[in-house]
Amino acid sequence: MARKTGSHSEITGPKIRAEAQRLFARHGFAAVSMRQIAAAVGVQAGALYLYTSDKEALLFDLLKSHMDDLIAAWRAEAPEGADALARLERFVRFHIRFNLERAEVVFLSYMELRNLSEENFAKIEGLRKTYETELEEILKAGQAEAVFLIPDTKLATMAIIAMLTGVNTWFREGGRLSRAMVADIYWDMVRKAVGA
Amino acid sequence: MARKTGSHSEITGPKIRAEAQRLFARHGFAAVSMRQIAAAVGVQAGALYLYTSDKEALLFDLLKSHMDDLIAAWRAEAPEGADALARLERFVRFHIRFNLERAEVVFLSYMELRNLSEENFAKIEGLRKTYETELEEILKAGQAEAVFLIPDTKLATMAIIAMLTGVNTWFREGGRLSRAMVADIYWDMVRKAVGA
DNA sequence: ACGCTAACTGAACAACCGTTCAATATCAAA
DNA sequence: TTTGATATTGAACGGTTGTTCAGTTAGCGT
Numbered sequence: 001m002a003r004k005t006g007s008h009s010e011i012t013g014p015k016i017r018a019e020a021q022r023l024f025a026r027h028g029f030a031a032v033s034m035r036q037i038a039a040a041v042g043v044q045a046g047a048l049y050l051y052t053s054d055k056e057a058l059l060f061d062l063l064k065s066h067m068d069d070l071i072a073a074w075r076a077e078a079p080e081g082a083d084a085l086a087r088l089e090r091f092v093r094f095h096i097r098f099n100l101e102r103a104e105v106v107f108l109s110y111m112e113l114r115n116l117s118e119e120n121f122a123k124i125e126g127l128r129k130t131y132e133t134e135l136e137e138i139l140k141a142g143q144a145e146a147v148f149l150i151p152d153t154k155l156a157t158m159a160i161i162a163m164l165t166g167v168n169t170w171f172r173e174g175g176r177l178s179r180a181m182v183a184d185i186y187w188d189m190v191r192k193a194v195g196a
Numbered sequence: 197m198a199r200k201t202g203s204h205s206e207i208t209g210p211k212i213r214a215e216a217q218r219l220f221a222r223h224g225f226a227a228v229s230m231r232q233i234a235a236a237v238g239v240q241a242g243a244l245y246l247y248t249s250d251k252e253a254l255l256f257d258l259l260k261s262h263m264d265d266l267i268a269a270w271r272a273e274a275p276e277g278a279d280a281l282a283r284l285e286r287f288v289r290f291h292i293r294f295n296l297e298r299a300e301v302v303f304l305s306y307m308e309l310r311n312l313s314e315e316n317f318a319k320i321e322g323l324r325k326t327y328e329t330e331l332e333e334i335l336k337a338g339q340a341e342a343v344f345l346i347p348d349t350k351l352a353t354m355a356i357i358a359m360l361t362g363v364n365t366w367f368r369e370g371g372r373l374s375r376a377m378v379a380d381i382y383w384d385m386v387r388k389a390v391g392a
Numbered sequence: 393a394c395g396c397t398a399a400c401t402g403a404a405c406a407a408c409c410g411t412t413c414a415a416t417a418t419c420a421a422a
Numbered sequence: 423t424t425t426g427a428t429a430t431t432g433a434a435c436g437g438t439t440g441t442t443c444a445g446t447t448a449g450c451g452t
Contacts, residue, residue, distance in 0.1 A: 012429080028310060030226035034410060046412075047430050055410065111307055114224060151381045155373075158366050159359045159385055166358025177351075185347045189355055193389040208399080230440060242442075243400050251440065394452085401446070409438065416431070422424085 013051050015041050020058050025104040029059055029112045059112060060120045066105040067127035073098055074134060084142030085196055091135055092187045095164045100179060103168050110165070132157055142194065149195030160190055209247050211237050216254050221300040225255055225308045255308060256316045262301040263323035269294055270330060280338030281392055287331055288383045291360045296375060299364050306361070328353055338390065345391030356386055 019040040023032045034055060038045040052058045079090055099106045109128075113121055136157040142148030150156045167182060177185075215236040219228045230251060234241040248254045275286055295302045305324075309317055332353040338344030346352045363378060373381070 026310075028224065028226055030224055031311070033408075035408085043429095044431055045410085046432075049411070050429070114222075115227070151384050152373075155378065155381050156385065158362055159382065162362025162365070163355045163359040166354055166362075169358070170354050177348075182351065185351050186355065188347050189352065189389045192391055193385045195388055229438075231438085239399095240401050241440085242402075245441070246399070396451090397449095399446100399448075401444105403443095403445105405440105405442080407439075409436100412435075413433095414431105415433100416429100418429075419427100421426090 012041065012043065012047070016048060016051050016058070017062060021062050021104050021108065024059065024062070024112060025107050029055075029108075029115045056115065056117060056120070059108070060116055060124075062105055063109050063112075063116075063124050064127075066102065066109055067124060067131070069102075070098060071127060071131055071134075074131065078134070083147070084138055084145050085147055085191075087138045088142065088148075088190065088194070088196075089187055091138060092160075092164060092190050093183045095161070096167055096183045096186060097179065099165060099168050100171060106165070106168055132161060135160060139194065142196065147196055156194060160193070163190070208237065208239065208243070212239075212244060212247050212254070213258060217258050217300050217304065220255065220258070220308060221303050225251075225304075225311045252311065252313060252316070255304070256312055256320075258301055259305050259308075259312075259320050260323075262298065262305055263320060263327070265298075266294060267323060267327055267330075270327065274330070279343070280334055280341050281343055281387075283334045284338065284344075284386065284390070284392075285383055287334060288356075288360060288386050289379045291357070292363055292379045292382060293375065295361060295364050296367060302361070302364055328357060331356060335390065338392065343392055352390060356389070359386070 016037065020032075020037050023037055023040060034048055035045045037058075038048055041048075048058075052061070074091070074094055077090065077094060079087055082090075109124070113124060116124065136153055139148060139150055139153040139156050143150055143153060164186060167186065171179075171182060212233065216228075216233050219233055219236060230244055231241045233254075234244055237244075244254075248257070270287070270290055273286065273290060275283055278286075305320070309320060312320065332349055335344060335346055335349040335352055339346055339349060360382060363382065367375075367378060
């Protein structure tokens with residue numbers, strides 16, 4: 001064997017992803033050049049192509065990993081056996097917490113989808129749909145249990161997710177309310193909205 | 197006097213704004229070139245500079261006009277004397293209708309704010325804040341009338357606006373539900389969320 | 393028909409874009 | 423110390439960017 005595989009790439013690779021995420025979120029995908037990313041990493045632009053096939057793949061990998069993480073994290077903590085009300089509460093708190101923890105990539109995954117090719121766009125949209133379905137199943141269950149009173153579970157799903165994701169647009173650390181207080185208040189509004 | 201002022205500019209000016217709005221919404225501000233806009237209008241790139249000082253001004257004018265229109269339209273139809281519940285219902289229906297009617301520029305005003313200079317960004321944010329305050333005043337009034345039960349009017353404002361604006365991301369003409377049905381369902385959820 | 397000006401063209405500017413690649417530096421294994 | 427793959431450079435590619443401007447066209451008032 002020669003040099004240990006990726007002796008530097010183990011540092012440079014993640015660094016590229018981190019700087020790309022930061023810059024894309026700050027200025028937008030199209031407004032950030034490969035040279036800017038390279039400069040932030042401390043490398044020449046050509047070196048980026050040892051870690052990504054092209055600029056779009058850099059974006060896609062960020063979004064794909066995020067969606068995979070999101071779905072896996074939710075499934076890991078979703079209370080499978082519990083009643084619909086408890087499951088909904090868990091979902092609300094999970095969504096707010098997880099999204100606030102990863103504000104940059106969440107922002108990206110809402111703003112930069114149109115910079116993906118048709119196939120890659122479809123993949124991300126599929127994952128988003130998968131995640132939304134997790135919520136809709138809870139709402140359907142609560143409807144069946146007659147604990148929720150929802151005029152349309154599909155619309156309620158979209159409404160709740162939009163409402164929860166909206167927290168990312170205004171929440172600032174050290175503001176008037178802590179994350180926990182925000183989660184409490186949103187859970188109260190969601191619970192009432194579904195008639196429970 | 198010579199030629200009537202703006203004999204052609206009365207056509208070209210609005211056409212530029214319309215095509216810029218369409219292209220910015222479709223591909224993103226940074227991804228659209230002045231030459232693309234000019235080509236869509238049927239003119240050379242240089243001609244655009246008779247109507248705008250630079251590319252950013254083109255975006256800013258679209259967003260500024262939209263925010264002005266939004267606030268003026270709401271104030272024109274806001275039921276000043278009515279009780280909080282009636283005013284909230286009007287707001288919900290107005291917001292959904294107005295935003296669906298202008299999906300392109302609404303999309304822009306959420307996605308492309310970061311392409312504005314600091315001063316221009318602040319102006320748009322100020323107008324957005326003005327609009328949000330209109331809703332918050334309704335919520336405060338309902339709280340005072342004891343017809344609403346809201347843990348935090350600030351958060352409720354953000355939650356409701358995010359929820360309503362979210363309609364734009366999924367609504368498609370000719371889908372399962374009409375605009376009126378969507379508005380009915382959202383009003384039902386909002387009413388419950390505020391405890392009325 | 394003429395003059396004037398608004399409207400527009402087309403070329404040019406320097407800067408920057410994503411991407412490729414031959415050359416080179418780096419360093420573990422032999 | 424030599425070997426050889428890994429990691430990276432730096433220059434180059436053709437093309438595009440926003441913007442400017444001298445020159446041309448078009449049409450109204452006289």
